[in-house]
Amino acid sequence: MENFTPIASTIGGLLIGLSAALMLLFHGRIAGISGIFRGVLQPKKGEFAWRAAFIGGLLAGGAALVFMTPELFAVSIDRSLVAVAAAGLLVGFGTRLGNGCTSGHGVCGMSRLSARSFVATASFMTAGAITVFIVNHLLGGAV
Amino acid sequence: MKYLVSFGSGLLFALGLVVGGMTQPGKVVGFLDFAGDWDPSLAFVMGGAVVAYSVLYRLIVKKKRPLMEAKFHLPTRTDLDWRLIAGGATFGVGWGLAGYCPGPGLTAAATLSTPAVVFVIAMIGGMFLFGAFDKVVLNKRSKPQEPEQNPDLVGARVQVPSEN
Numbered sequence: 001m002e003n004f005t006p007i008a009s010t011i012g013g014l015l016i017g018l019s020a021a022l023m024l025l026f027h028g029r030i031a032g033i034s035g036i037f038r039g040v041l042q043p044k045k046g047e048f049a050w051r052a053a054f055i056g057g058l059l060a061g062g063a064a065l066v067f068m069t070p071e072l073f074a075v076s077i078d079r080s081l082v083a084v085a086a087a088g089l090l091v092g093f094g095t096r097l098g099n100g101c102t103s104g105h106g107v108c109g110m111s112r113l114s115a116r117s118f119v120a121t122a123s124f125m126t127a128g129a130i131t132v133f134i135v136n137h138l139l140g141g142a143v
Numbered sequence: 144m145k146y147l148v149s150f151g152s153g154l155l156f157a158l159g160l161v162v163g164g165m166t167q168p169g170k171v172v173g174f175l176d177f178a179g180d181w182d183p184s185l186a187f188v189m190g191g192a193v194v195a196y197s198v199l200y201r202l203i204v205k206k207k208r209p210l211m212e213a214k215f216h217l218p219t220r221t222d223l224d225w226r227l228i229a230g231g232a233t234f235g236v237g238w239g240l241a242g243y244c245p246g247p248g249l250t251a252a253a254t255l256s257t258p259a260v261v262f263v264i265a266m267i268g269g270m271f272l273f274g275a276f277d278k279v280v281l282n283k284r285s286k287p288q289e290p291e292q293n294p295d296l297v298g299a300r301v302q303v304p305s306e307n
Contacts, residue, residue, distance in 0.1 A: 012163020013191020019155040021199035028209030033246040053146035057153020062253030075169030090237030092269020098230020111197040120231040127235025132175040
């Protein structure tokens with residue numbers, strides 16, 4: 001547990017919850033990143049600007065924070081770009097098939113006590129843990 | 144002005160992800176590695192977010208409408224189908240493989256980190272691939288839509304794409 005950061009992670013989580021609450025309070029929307037991003041790629045009339053602005057903020061945040069706190073981007077893993085590309089494809093495909101990701105189902109959905117979101121979260125947690133077990137312990141950690 | 148809140152909210156979300164450690168694939172994989180050197184940090188990110196949002200959600204939805212829109216746009220589906228479970232599992236395999244989910248992937252891609260940029264480009268590809276899969280393999284678009292005002296369907300599930 002050399003990387004364990006309970007305090008910073010709790011603060012980060014509270015900020016994420018607060019951000020999602022702001023989207024609900026002002027725009028009446030669920031802060032599900034995969035759904036919002038999908039709506040930027042394939043916009044519907046009147047639904048583009050708030051989504052683009054949110055994703056813009058997400059990107060601006062990353063670009064600004066890497067200068068302020070580069071150490072918070074430091075803990076990486078040993079994966080080939082082919083594996084990373086395969087992962088991206090699976091994430092893009094899976095979040096559309098399952099209507100959501102860690103933010104929409106995991107944070108917003110479970111907070112609303114949505115059965116769909118509990119099932120989706122259990123599904124991606126389990127699949128993620130099995131994948132990490134296979135990669136780290138059966139394949140030796142580098143793919 | 145209207146979209147400044149969206150932008151600020153995205154900015155705050157990115158701050159939360161970065162402070163929480165989500166933009167570090169090693170920490171995400173460390174959380175999912177129950178058989179190895181387990182890093183429980185991610186549970187604290189999820190816990191903090193769920194606690195904050197659970198409380199604020201209940202206060203906010205008591206209002207008649209959100210501050211800048213005519214009504215709340217909340218997911219209405221309650222059915223559990225194979226697409227939900229298979230979609231979650233497919234996403235989970237990718238998440239465990241690279242340590243990025245959509246939010247942290249986008250935030251990290253903005254730092255021009257090569258793996259994160261590759262991840263996001265492939266994620267866009269995966270989203271479009273799903274569109275083709277849905278149309279050709281599942282043939283979803285050719286089925287008639289459920290009528291909205293059919294009295295037989297009152298109280299039944301409503302086919303609105305949930306915006307998670």
